[in-house]
Amino acid sequence: MNKKQKKVLWRILAAAALMIVFALLPLDHLPLLRFVLFLIPYFTIGYDILIKAYKGVRNKQPFDENFLMAVATVGAIALGEYTEGVAVMLFYQIGELFQSYAVGKSRRNISDLMDIRPDYANVEGEDGELEQVDPDEVEIGTMIVVKPGEKIPIDGIVREGQTTLNTSALTGESVPREAGVGDEVISGCINLTGLLKIETTREFGESTVSKILELVENASSRKSRSEAFISKFARIYTPAVCYSALALAVVPPVISLLLSQGAHVGTWVYRALTFLVVSCPCAVVISIPLSFFAGIGGASNAGVLVKGSNYLETLSRVKYVVFDKTGTLTQGVFRVTNIFCVKLRHEELLEYAALAESFSTHPISKSLVEAYGKPVDQSRVTDVQEISGHGVIAKVDGTSVACGNEKLMSQMNLTALPCQQAGTVVHVAVDGVYSGYILISDEEKPDSKAAIAALKQAGIRQTIMLTGDRKAAAEQVAADLGIDQVYSDLLPAGKVEQVEKLLGSKGKNEQLAFVGDGINDAPVLSRADIGIAMGALGSDAAIEAADIVLMDDNPLKIAKAINISRKCIRIVYENIIFAIGVKLACLVLTAFGLSNMWFAIFADVGVMVIAVLNAIRALNVKNL
Amino acid sequence: MKKTYKIDVDCANCANKMEVAANETAGVKQATVNFMTLKMIVEFEDGADPKTVMPEVLANCKKVEDDCEIFL
Numbered sequence: 001m002n003k004k005q006k007k008v009l010w011r012i013l014a015a016a017a018l019m020i021v022f023a024l025l026p027l028d029h030l031p032l033l034r035f036v037l038f039l040i041p042y043f044t045i046g047y048d049i050l051i052k053a054y055k056g057v058r059n060k061q062p063f064d065e066n067f068l069m070a071v072a073t074v075g076a077i078a079l080g081e082y083t084e085g086v087a088v089m090l091f092y093q094i095g096e097l098f099q100s101y102a103v104g105k106s107r108r109n110i111s112d113l114m115d116i117r118p119d120y121a122n123v124e125g126e127d128g129e130l131e132q133v134d135p136d137e138v139e140i141g142t143m144i145v146v147k148p149g150e151k152i153p154i155d156g157i158v159r160e161g162q163t164t165l166n167t168s169a170l171t172g173e174s175v176p177r178e179a180g181v182g183d184e185v186i187s188g189c190i191n192l193t194g195l196l197k198i199e200t201t202r203e204f205g206e207s208t209v210s211k212i213l214e215l216v217e218n219a220s221s222r223k224s225r226s227e228a229f230i231s232k233f234a235r236i237y238t239p240a241v242c243y244s245a246l247a248l249a250v251v252p253p254v255i256s257l258l259l260s261q262g263a264h265v266g267t268w269v270y271r272a273l274t275f276l277v278v279s280c281p282c283a284v285v286i287s288i289p290l291s292f293f294a295g296i297g298g299a300s301n302a303g304v305l306v307k308g309s310n311y312l313e314t315l316s317r318v319k320y321v322v323f324d325k326t327g328t329l330t331q332g333v334f335r336v337t338n339i340f341c342v343k344l345r346h347e348e349l350l351e352y353a354a355l356a357e358s359f360s361t362h363p364i365s366k367s368l369v370e371a372y373g374k375p376v377d378q379s380r381v382t383d384v385q386e387i388s389g390h391g392v393i394a395k396v397d398g399t400s401v402a403c404g405n406e407k408l409m410s411q412m413n414l415t416a417l418p419c420q421q422a423g424t425v426v427h428v429a430v431d432g433v434y435s436g437y438i439l440i441s442d443e444e445k446p447d448s449k450a451a452i453a454a455l456k457q458a459g460i461r462q463t464i465m466l467t468g469d470r471k472a473a474a475e476q477v478a479a480d481l482g483i484d485q486v487y488s489d490l491l492p493a494g495k496v497e498q499v500e501k502l503l504g505s506k507g508k509n510e511q512l513a514f515v516g517d518g519i520n521d522a523p524v525l526s527r528a529d530i531g532i533a534m535g536a537l538g539s540d541a542a543i544e545a546a547d548i549v550l551m552d553d554n555p556l557k558i559a560k561a562i563n564i565s566r567k568c569i570r571i572v573y574e575n576i577i578f579a580i581g582v583k584l585a586c587l588v589l590t591a592f593g594l595s596n597m598w599f600a601i602f603a604d605v606g607v608m609v610i611a612v613l614n615a616i617r618a619l620n621v622k623n624l
Numbered sequence: 625m626k627k628t629y630k631i632d633v634d635c636a637n638c639a640n641k642m643e644v645a646a647n648e649t650a651g652v653k654q655a656t657v658n659f660m661t662l663k664m665i666v667e668f669e670d671g672a673d674p675k676t677v678m679p680e681v682l683a684n685c686k687k688v689e690d691d692c693e694i695f696l
Contacts, residue, residue: 055690064689065637100634107660221658221665231640286636286659293660 001101008097012090015045019086038082046073046089063238065280072276076597079270084597088277095605099286102612106290109619110297116169116188116209118153122146124197135204146196151188155207156198158183163194170212171303171552188212211543215305219296220289222308226572230288233580234281241587245275248591267593274590277600278583283608287575287615294618295568302621303551304561311547314530315565319510321460321558322499324524325467325474326363327517328534329451329481329555330442334367337423338439349436353428356394356401359384364424365392367440368403389468389491391426402429405470409434423473444477451555452482458559458566461510464502466495466524495524503529515558517542532558563624571618575611582607627674629664631657632693642692645684651677664694 001009018041027034043050049066056064069092076085120132122145130145135153138144143159146152152165164176170188179185185198188209204210249272253263292309299306306312326332339346354372357365358381369376384394390411391404402408409416409427414434416427423441427434452463464485467474474488487498503512514521514528517535522545525531533546535553543549550557586603589595633639639659646655646664651672656665666681668674682694 052690059687059690061688065635096635099636103660217661217663218658218665220660221656221663223656231643234637234640235644280637282635282637285640289636289658289660 002104005097005101005104008093011045012093012097015041015086015090018044019083019090023083034082035077038077038086042073042077042082042086042089045086045093046070049089049092063242063279065238065282068238068242068276068279072273075269075273075276079266079273081270081597088597088601091601091605095282095608098605098609099282099612102616103286103290106294106297106616106619110293116151117213118151118187118209121153121204122150135207138200138204140200140203142200144198144200146191146198148191148193148195151190152185152196152198153187153207153209154198154200154204155187155202156185156200158185158196159199160197161194163196164192166190166192167552170208212300212305215307215543215549216296216300219306219308220293222310223289224292224309224313224572226313226569226576227288227292227309230281230284230576234285237281238279241275241279244587244591245272245279248272248275270597271590271593274595274597274600275587277597278586278590278603280604283583283604283611284576284579286608287579287611288572290612291568291571291575291615291618294616295564295571295621298619298621299561299564302557302560302564304557304564305543305549305551306561306565307547307549311530312565312568314511315513315548315562316569317509317511318513318530318562319459319461320464320502320506320512321455321462322464322466322502322512322514322528323483323555324495324514324516324521325465325469325477326442327553328515329448329465329477329483330444332363332442332517334363334424334440334442336367336371336438337441338421339436340417340419340439341436342417342434344430344435349428349430350438352396352399352401352430352435353403353426353438355381355396356384356392356403359394360386360392364426364440368426368438371438389493399431401431403427420472424469444480445553445555447554447556449481451558454556454559455562456482458562460562466490466498468492492520492523495521496527499524499527503527513558515555517553532561534558560621560624564621567621567624568618571614575614578614579607579611625674626665626667629666629678630695631662631664632695633657633659633662633689634691638689638692641688642685645688646681649677649681649684652681655681 022037050070052066053070056067073085073089076088118135121135121138122130123133123138123142124145125131138154144154158179158181160181162180165179166176167189176192187207249269252268253265257263292312295312296306323329339349341349350372354368355376357368358376358378380397382395386392390408393402402412403426406416406427409429412429414429416434417437419425419437419439421439423439426438426440428436455463462485463483465478465483466487468490469488471488474486478486490498499514506512511529513530513532514524515532515534516525522541525533525545530548531546532548532550533542534550548561582603586595586600633642636659639657643655643657646652651669652666653669654667668677678696685692685694
């Protein structure tokens with residue numbers, strides 16, 4: 001508790017003690033003394049509310065809750081209900097105190113969960129002594145030292161040392177990762193075993209850890225529809241309750257007076273004042289953003305970064321999950337598994353292909369270069385022409401070499417030999433003559449099958465896979481994993497088209513999520529209702545394009561993310577219905593004289609306490 | 625232009641009121657108040673100078689909720 005909260009706590013305790021003592025004293029025959037005595041706890045607990053109420057009136061804010069509380073309590077005292085007048089003020093303050101304590105506590109909880117901000121970086125001075133400096137001041141290319149047990153403060157490349165890294169704060173993955181000389185390491189990881197010397201490749205502000213913190217902190221600023229609904233509701237609710245209170249105080253007494261049955265002004269004014277006690281919408285207004293904040297915090301602790309409350313809401317309604325195959329459901333690590341030649345020797349074919357593709361960064365190209373195994377002399381390659389979705393045409397030692405899929409071959413009026421095995425086939429034509437193919441396969445991720453099953457269990461209607469691969473290979477993978485629909489032979493643009501078709505055919509309240517690895521699929525990520533990028537650690541483009549970022553590349557996290565969002569949204573709805581329901585019930589009962597100010601106090605403060613406690617539940621995402 | 629300011633306010637509904645007040649201030653294109661992180665993100669109209677707009681925003685917020693602060 002901070003100073004302000006402690007002060008309020010003391011005032012609450014003092015006022016409560018005084019109120020109880022005075023209520024027990026036999027003062028019935030001394031009305032004036034009783035009145036004066038009760039003013040002591042009233043002002044002790046309520047002076048700041050009264051001052052704020054006065055300021056509210058001066059600023060022409062009639063529906064300011066301080067003003068409403070002031071009217072309700074002054075009214076109750078005027079009616080001779082001293083205990084209730086003091087009690088309303090007392091419980092209002094207890095509610096405010098609880099709220100500010102709970103919110104402060106969850107703010108701290110969530111920042112503890114995201115406790116990945118490094119405080120310093122060790123820089124080696126000229127005399128070999130280590131100096132701790134602010135990470136913000138470290139320039140790109142500086143050599144920093146990370147001792148065992150310390151966080152890596154800035155992204156960089158290991159230049160000396162060998163260690164294991166704990167990445168759990170970033171990915172939720174508890175198995176440590178190995179890192180050695182030449183490896184890229186990411187800020188926020190904890191160095192477990194060995195001393196590392198790291199050459200920084202980014203400034204602190206551009207490092208992974210800063211990016212993640214910024215993303216999570218700003219996430220709750222993108223408001224969801226529930227939040228928009230509640231703030232609109234709050235704007236209407238308070239004036240509506242106040243006007244009904246006014247009507248309740250005036251209309252029934254006038255009517256009964258006209259019917260000459262006696263006005264009973266006191267009874268109706270008491271009921272009207274009770275209305276004012278429940279007129280503050282704080283319970284609902286606080287619990288909704290708090291639920292989202294806790295949900296986003298819990299998700300980031302599990303390695304799922306959600307970029308906004310609105311995305312959490314959309315995610316909870318996802319019915320279709322569209323996957324990109326490579327790198328998402330499969331490892332994305334390609335290996336040459338077969339070579340078939342028409343004329344040349346195996347090595348020659350591989351050499352031509354590896355050289356022609358040596359300028360490309362595509363995983364397939366890399367695997368060719370890797371299988372070739374010898375250093376690539378790129379000066380032998382000229383006139384490189386990359387044809388998106390088809391392949392590469394280049395000159396190797398002056399000879400024209402074309403590497404790519406069947407489409408490329410048919411474009412060149414060549415007949416490619418069919419290949420029945422699963423995988424990606426690179427056909428090679430040398431000097432305009434078809435020369436054979438190289439088969440490259442990609443392995444499924446060990447968790448892919450379980451991930452699809454988990455999605456089915458979470459009530460996802462359809463799982464769909466998009467791939468640039470051939471039909472045979474794609475269908476084999478899909479059947480193996482249990483995916484409902486496959487669209488194969490797609491160019492990158494075709495993926496967007498296919499997603500648009502799917503978006504057009506789904507129901508109005510059903511959402512479509514696209515899951516990709518962030519390489520080449522940024523347009524699809526942003527086109528889908530929800531774009532989920534996985535294994536995005538260190539890939540800025542993916543973090544930029546996606547709405548939800550899975551820090552590691554385990555597809556099981558998709559179902560987990562959906563479950564987290566559903567839990568959070570369920571809590572939000574529980575709170576909305578519960579809080580509004582109790583308040584309305586209280587209003588109706590009060591209007592008919594079936595409730596009193598004590599019930600109204602519960603409807604105001606009790607409901608808020610329960611709603612806040614319920615909201616905090618969203619933080620716990622362990623067993624989802 | 626978008627800028628983020630740290631704020632201090634006690635209750636969630638007051639934060640909503642501040643948001644409405646800030647949005648109604650001349651020169652503000654869009655303002656979002658994040659009660660959980662106690663931040664106000666203000667997007668200014670083209671040509672508006674934050675140095676002159678923000679004191680106005682603060683004054684308007686003070687009108688709806690006396691007990692609030694924007695750290696300029």
